Amino acid sequence: MREWNKKRKALRHYDQLAPVYDIQYAEEQNAKIKAALNNTKPGENDLVLDLGCGTGFLFEQTAKTKLLVGIDISSKILQEAKKRAKKLPNAAVIRADADYTPFQNQTFDYVFAVTILQNMPNPLKTLREIKRVSKPQSAVILTGLKKKFSQERFTNLLNKSGLNVSTIKTNPQLKGHVAICQK
Structure with missing residues (x-):
């Protein structure tokens, strides 16, 4: 019950934030996405999952892929993401819980989870779901808010999930x- 209460609280928060989300978070989110894409970028044959897609900041930057799927639990934030997805022939959005995605095992070549783990009651459970839907040798790009995760705690969490950490970028910006x- 406690798990769902935390998710419900996040859902309500993002439903209320939806109309101004881009204004409030565009710069911050785009900086994280840019930092990630400097190290790895999906190709035209890749299947990409944007877990906790928000309003779809990642969509345009990964538009040249085979398929891009964004999921989020907030219906109002997904309304904003749909506006971006409609501009792309390969993008779709789905309302779903990040801990229980509607995908088969080993579906995606790339999984992005930008600024979602701090909202999850059990981040390790979320990471295990990410691992489940990722193909072998897939790239998994994650962010962890500094105010919630120290670099050591974030790294330990990723290692505990069984993901192999290649790089962690942390800078003042x-x-x-x-x-x-x-x-």
């Missing part, structure tokens, strides 16, 4: 740690 991992 970013409000979060950016990790590039492999399954």
Whole structure:
């Protein structure tokens, strides 16, 4: 019950924030995405999952992929993401819980989870779901807010999940740690 209460609280928060989310977070989110994409970028044959997609900041930057799927639990934030997805022939959005995605095992070549783990009641459970839907040797790009995760705690969490951490970027301009991992 406690798990769902935390998710419900996040859902309500992002439903209320939806109309102004881009104004409030565009710069911060785009900086994290840019830092991640400097190290790895999906190709035209890749299947990409944007877990906790928010309003879809990642969509345009990964538009040249085979398929891009964004999921989020907030219906109002997904309304904003749909506006971006409609501009792309290969993008779709789905309302779903990040801990229980509707995908088969080993579906995606790339999984992005930007600024979501701090909202999850059990981040390790979320990471295990990410690992489940990732293909072998897939790239998993995650961020962890510095105010929630020290770099050591973030790294330990990723290692505990069984993901292989290739790089963690932390710099003063970013409000979060950016990790590039492999399954």
